[in-house]
Amino acid sequence: MKAIAYYKNLPASNAEALLDITAAEPAPGDHDLLVDVHAISVNPVDVKIRANRKAKDGQPEIIGWDAAGIVRAVGAKASLFKPGDRVWYAGAINRPGANSERHLVDERIVGHMPKSLDFAQAAALPLTTITAWELLFDRLQVLDNAAPSQRSLLVIGAAGGVGSILVQLARQLTGLTVIGTASRPETQAWVRDLGAHHVIDHSKPLVEELKRIGFNEVSYIAGLNQTDKHFPQMAEAIAPQGKIALIDDPVAIDVRLLKGKSASLHWEFMFARPLHGTPDMIAQHELLNQAARLIDDGTLRTTLGEHYGKINAENLRRAHAFIESGKARGKIVLEGF
DSSP: OEEEEBSSOOOTTSTTSSEEEEOOOOOOOTTEEEEEEEEEEEOHHHHHHHHHOOOSTTOOBOOOOOEEEEEEEEOTTOOSOOTTOEEEEOOOTTSOOSOBSEEEEEGGGEEEOOTTSOHHHHHTSHHHHHHHHIIIIIISOOOSOOSOOSOEEEEETTTSHHHHHHHHHHHHHSOOEEEEEOSSHHHHHHHHHHTOSEEEOTTSOHHHHHHHTTOSOEEEEEEOSOHHHHHHHHHHHEEEEEEEEEOSOOSOOOGGGGGGGTOEEEEOOTTHHHHHTOTTTTHHHHHHHHHHHHHHTTSSOOOEEEEOOSSSHHHHHHHHHHHHHTOOOSEEEEEOO
8 A cells, every 4th residue: 555654764855754655554453443544634743753753673654643534444343433434533643644545543533524524624633623622621621611701711822733723612612711822914813713812922922912902811821832932921821720731842841830829730642542542542532523513513613724735755745844834824634645
């Protein structure tokens, strides 16, 4: 089968950073689905792993953690899907990725694809939807209740993949006042269009920007990028007993800044459940199904930002380079082999 992989950790600009290869056909394990991959999207995690994870024993490393496709076969103990079902999922970081014609994934982290979306539109969403959903409802423990509230959520990096769906979830499913950050006119317009009540500029001091729109503090903060840079401002802006959740990889932050407010810090890593085989792993199946219903009834929408054409090494290298530029708005999607 066709696949895209790497053998060496190289810059995205290098022609060998990602290569078109022929890979062995996979066979499903007990709880696996064998999926014909129709579309994929590219996430920062793809870029980080391509740059840092070593290929083992000269074997090709296939990455990619966002896919939409059709079930070809199911494992002996799989019961949630049947061949022919249209599915969407992000997969598991400790298994080969979905940058291949066919892919194995545990059915407990797979959802039925939204009926109203095509494969490219659907592939833009699984990883970021799981991340945003878990961050908002599991880590920050915000109530799934749209009743008006006096509480507020600051989303730092709201125009990116996770931010684009987090803003929608918070606006549509909670009573929070949603404040997004973006630094360029086009990304600020994108965040407003997704439903943020306010948009501020994260290239300026966050505390000053919040005061400019009438907020001395916020109840919750989602730190989606540049936490190293923003953390002192986040600690100043968080309300007493507030909650902060992070998804990026700051080198060092001084968590003591939160002590005086009894504020709490949480990490969201959407691969934790499949990586450790947690007893509640099936929660990702359930939330993807719920998200699909919300898309089909018009509550949520796809966050597809750019369509880069066919799934091949050249287009994937372009996508990785654009992700590295930090200028992405929404998600980059590729479709078909």
